[in-house]
Amino acid sequence: MRILGIETSCDETGIAIYDEKEGILAHRLYSQIAVHADYGGVVPELASRDHVRKTIPLIKEVLADAKLTAKDLDGVAYTAGPGLVGALLVGCSIGRSLAYGWNLPAVPVHHMEGHLLAPMLEDDVPDFPFVALLVSGGHTMLVRVDGIGQYELLGESVDDAAGEAFDKTAKLLGLDYPGGPALAKMAETGKKGRFKFPRPMTDRPGLDFSFSGLKTFAANTIHKEEMDKQTHADVAYAFQEAVVDTLAIKCKRALLQCELKRLVIAGGVSANTELRAKLEQITAKLGGKVYYPRPEFCTDNGAMIAYAGMQRLKAGVFADLSFKATPRWPLDTLAAI
Numbered sequence: 001m002r003i004l005g006i007e008t009s010c011d012e013t014g015i016a017i018y019d020e021k022e023g024i025l026a027h028r029l030y031s032q033i034a035v036h037a038d039y040g041g042v043v044p045e046l047a048s049r050d051h052v053r054k055t056i057p058l059i060k061e062v063l064a065d066a067k068l069t070a071k072d073l074d075g076v077a078y079t080a081g082p083g084l085v086g087a088l089l090v091g092c093s094i095g096r097s098l099a100y101g102w103n104l105p106a107v108p109v110h111h112m113e114g115h116l117l118a119p120m121l122e123d124d125v126p127d128f129p130f131v132a133l134l135v136s137g138g139h140t141m142l143v144r145v146d147g148i149g150q151y152e153l154l155g156e157s158v159d160d161a162a163g164e165a166f167d168k169t170a171k172l173l174g175l176d177y178p179g180g181p182a183l184a185k186m187a188e189t190g191k192k193g194r195f196k197f198p199r200p201m202t203d204r205p206g207l208d209f210s211f212s213g214l215k216t217f218a219a220n221t222i223h224k225e226e227m228d229k230q231t232h233a234d235v236a237y238a239f240q241e242a243v244v245d246t247l248a249i250k251c252k253r254a255l256l257q258c259e260l261k262r263l264v265i266a267g268g269v270s271a272n273t274e275l276r277a278k279l280e281q282i283t284a285k286l287g288g289k290v291y292y293p294r295p296e297f298c299t300d301n302g303a304m305i306a307y308a309g310m311q312r313l314k315a316g317v318f319a320d321l322s323f324k325a326t327p328r329w330p331l332d333t334l335a336a337i
């Protein structure tokens with residue numbers, strides 16, 4: 001079976017075709033970074049309009065890349081939430097309409113389930129059960145995963161997501177949106193030990209996170225210091241070290257609490273090399289392993305939506321003729337399949 005995946009929940013139009021046996025046959029991503037650059041963040045209405053312009057041409061290109069036509073497909077999957085409602089509506093209405101026109105099942109997909117399952121697109125896939133750390137621009141969650149759709153929320157951020165904290169701190173350091181990767185690059189020349197940032201909420205039990213204080217700590221540090229190039233790098237280093245340490249402490253706690261050894265990380269921040277290295281150390285010490293997607297499948301993409309859609313298509317879970325965008329949609333309300 002083959003499925004088309006459509007992702008339009010935020011500022012990336014991602015399209016892919018996934019084949020049950022052969023894996024990803026083609027995928028393309030159009031990023032709207034340039035559209036939003038002048039505003040320092042995503043402007044929802046501009047995002048929706050750009051998805052309208054890009055989605056259909058990108059679908060045509062991906063079909064051509066895979067040397068397929070609609071007749072070769074068995075379903076159409078699209079992100080139905082969570083995300084920006086206008087942006088979601090574009091993908092939902094195009095996905096549902098194409099499925100109707102092509103007489104195929106339509107499969108609404110939960111964006112965070114897409115992120116969570118993205119490591120399944122790699123050669124070395126984790127067996128269930130495992131603990132997943134979802135770290136993206138809008139979410140920071142620890143989830144116990146017993147199977148597809150069997151998600152128990154262990155903890156989440158009570159304020160900013162880890163990616164959001166990266167982006168806000170990067171902005172304070174004069175870096176363009178989205179600043180996470182640029183901050184990580186800047187941190188490479190930073191000196192260890194010059195600044196010590198807190199590890200929020202690690203001194204008490206539980207698996208929730210809080211990252212907004214780190215951004216404030218960065219702002220106060222920047223305010224106090226003479227900000228030359230080295231100081232910028234030293235702040236970036238200390239900030240990244242604090243986020244990575246905090247995430248790692250909570251991941252270890254979650255693995256021990258669940259008595260599991262397999263950890264999956266996904267979402268944009270899982271592309272961070274320091275985070276990957278730290279989590280590899282921790283899981284190795286516990287006799288376990290960490291799994292993550294290739295960097296291009298850490299941030300938003302159509303491949304993860306096609307993959308998650310295929311799992312539901314195989315289980316016979318489709319939408320009726322209506323479609324619904326769900327901007328707020330807790331992951332642990334999904335049905336097991």
Ligand SMILES: Nc1ncnc2c1ncn2[C@@H]1O[C@H](COP(=O)(O)OP(=O)(O)OP(=O)(O)O)[C@@H](O)[C@H]1O
Nearest residue numbers: 136137138139163180181267268269271272299300
């Ligand atoms: N190497 C990196 N280091 C740190 N942060 C990174 C890195 N690469 C990407 N990011 C961050 O990842 C985030 C984007 O990830 P993603 O596309 O998964 O989020 P999103 O789709 O906006 O949010 P959500 O999936 O929660 O709706 C941004 O905040 C970005 O700064």
Ligand SMILES: [Mg+2]
Nearest residue numbers: 115136299300
């Ligand atoms: Mg995302």
